[in-house]
Amino acid sequence: EDQVTQSPEALRLQEGESSSLNCSYTVSGLRGLFWYRQDPGKGPEFLFTLYSAGEEKEKERLKATLTKKESFLHITAPKPEDSATYLCAVQTLTQGGSEKLVFGKGTKLTVNP
Amino acid sequence: DGGITQSPKYLFRKEGQNVTLSCEQNLNHDAMYWYRQDPGQGLRLIYYSQIVNDFQKGDIAEGYSVSREKKESFPLTVTSAQKNPTAFYLCASSNRAGGAKNIQYFGAGTRLSVL
Numbered sequence: 001e002d003q004v005t006q007s008p009e010a011l012r013l014q015e016g017e018s019s020s021l022n023c024s025y026t027v028s029g030l031r032g033l034f035w036y037r038q039d040p041g042k043g044p045e046f047l048f049t050l051y052s053a054g055e056e057k058e059k060e061r062l063k064a065t066l067t068k069k070e071s072f073l074h075i076t077a078p079k080p081e082d083s084a085t086y087l088c089a090v091q092t093l094t095q096g097g098s099e100k101l102v103f104g105k106g107t108k109l110t111v112n113p
Numbered sequence: 114d115g116g117i118t119q120s121p122k123y124l125f126r127k128e129g130q131n132v133t134l135s136c137e138q139n140l141n142h143d144a145m146y147w148y149r150q151d152p153g154q155g156l157r158l159i160y161y162s163q164i165v166n167d168f169q170k171g172d173i174a175e176g177y178s179v180s181r182e183k184k185e186s187f188p189l190t191v192t193s194a195q196k197n198p199t200a201f202y203l204c205a206s207s208n209r210a211g212g213a214k215n216i217q218y219f220g221a222g223t224r225l226s227v228l
Contacts, residue, residue, distance in 0.1 A: 046219075
């Protein structure tokens with residue numbers, strides 16, 4: 001069964017304190033890995049998509065990397081506005097041949113000023 | 114302004130009542146999806162549709178129904194058979210580009226509660 005595990009469940013940082021979030025996955029055939037940001041009471045906002053091991057994407061203070069078994073979301077010098085829940089999802093195939101996303105439970109990040 | 118509109122933002126269901134959640138997109142996307150989000154759990158797929166007049170059950174379809182009569186619209190009905198409907202419901206759409214390019218974009222969600 002396809003599975004996505006995110007760690008830690010929650011992370012508290014001081015402003016400027018860099019850290020990383022982890023997303024490990026076991027899927028029958030990876031067709032893409034996605035990172036989303038979700039603010040309380042809102043829908044997820046797309047951040048990055050990765051496909052090949054060794055691939056990296058950057059956006060402001062965030063950098064996503066991908067290996068064959070896991071992905072990391074690195075946050076450099078975070079600010080309070082980076083506080084949110086970060087969701088990881090992998091793209092796999094359904095039995096009918098359609099693509100679908102399997103989501104992890106998310107990491108809730110709090111950045112204190 | 115392109116995007117996905119979900120309505121209402123909040124919805125209350127009485128015992129034995131069916132309720133319908135609206136999802137409209139103007140992104141010209143072929144595929145649309147419905148997810149359910151519960152506290153401490155990942156998003157779970159309820160139904161999805163790759164093209165108009167076609168849809169498939171996701172992982173937790175029991176107690177829900179959908180229709181896809183127009184490309185822009187994918188309403189979800191929560192029936193009285195769904196015994197635990199309280200959750201945050203999210204609609205998404207994608208262009209079916211394939212693999213890592215098949216990015217799903219989400220609406221703002223509808224929070225459903227039982228009275």
